[in-house]
Amino acid sequence: MLDTRHIRTFHEVVNAGSYTGAAKSLGYTQPAVTQQIKALEREVGLPLFARAGRRMRLTEAGETLARHAEVILGNLGAAQQQLQALSRLRAGRVRVCAFPSANATLIPEAMARLLAENPGVRVELLEAEPPESLHRLLAGECDIALAFRYPGMNSEVPPELVEIRLMEDLLTVLLPVGHPLARRHAVRLTELAGARWIAGCPRCRANFLHVCAEEGIEPDIVFTTDDNLAIQSLVAVGVGLAVVPSLVLSFLNHRKVTGRALEPHVRREVFAYVLREHLPLPATTLVLNELKAAAAARVGC
Structure with missing residues (x-):
């Protein structure tokens, strides 16, 4: 040895x-x-x-x-x-790692109920896009990871992890309020073929390019950032348009930006992941149940 x-x-x-x-x-x-x-x-x-x-x-x-x-x-x-x-989980301390739009929506809603009903639970919030969030979970840096997956992406889950589906998240397009198509309820991607674009995280960018390719469009990506607030400001001043998940509309706070449904419809799936041996622990169960409830409430809206 x-x-x-x-x-x-x-x-x-x-x-x-x-x-x-x-x-x-x-x-x-x-x-x-x-x-x-x-x-x-x-x-x-x-x-x-x-x-x-x-x-x-x-x-x-x-x-x-x-x-x-x-x-x-x-x-x-x-x-x-x-x-x-x-050891942390047995003591009621949970580390949750999620992507930015989930941290701004699902997490606050879930944590508000969790802490109101279970004040002894302590939650530490981390932020990472997938697949980094899953790597951090496997490395023991967090206890629950939230991640998303677009259609056609690799769905193989490491055997150490349990995957729990939370919700579907429809993609939308962000437009300046003065854009000619801003009065429409939905916008076809082909109608925006000549636009300049702002791309998000690598996984979102890859999906955007895939959807554009299926529509015969080669998008002009002029800016890349995974900061959702920065994306709103860039759209507002006319730097470009952006395709974002509907979760982002929940904290769309720029008065010069509006979101419209995108056609063809594209959805991403949102999942929670946990190590298999940690799933039965009470602290893990409490947090997962509140995340499920928060996701279900959004789907029902």
Whole structure:
């Protein structure tokens, strides 16, 4: 069995290129690093480094271990984080990571009811677009992740996670209030073929390009940002138009911008994700139930 302390020291030596550099990074003395590498070589049964003049190089065994060391340490770190998350959840503390428009809509509505009925629960809110939010969940940095998926996107869920469908979110187009089509209830994408556009996060941008391609349009994207308030201001001053989820209309607060239904209709699905072993915990159940209720209320509006 390899000692993970020795593997961590070996990993630092490889990254630093020397025992001295690894010692500085780890806060060890150089002799201590040397002793740990010698101990690891005894565990492996093969030399890991060889001298090439004044430089050190990895042996074949060293190259093999170097390829696995980062994965081993990464998995160990994720395990430690997930155990800490389990401890947090048992204490009634929940970290929720969601994308911006959910943080501005579903989360406040769910948290208001949760804290009114369960004041002992403590919630920490993080923000990330998918798939980063799912990576943070798997790494143990959060306990519940909210993410969305457009039609045709990869729907494979890691086996460690449980996927809970919350709602569908219809896409809309943001127009300046003085736009010729702003009086219409719905706008066809082909009617905006010559427009300049503001694109959102990478996943939203990819879906927008896909929808445009299906309509035979090559959009002129002049600006890219995932800041929904910035998008509203850019639309208001005529920089471009934007396709956004209907959730954004809930906090559309720019008097010079209006939202109209987009044709053809495009919907994204919104999901909550949780580690399978954390699903039965009371704090997790409470938060998920309130998220479901908040999503159901929006669908019913």
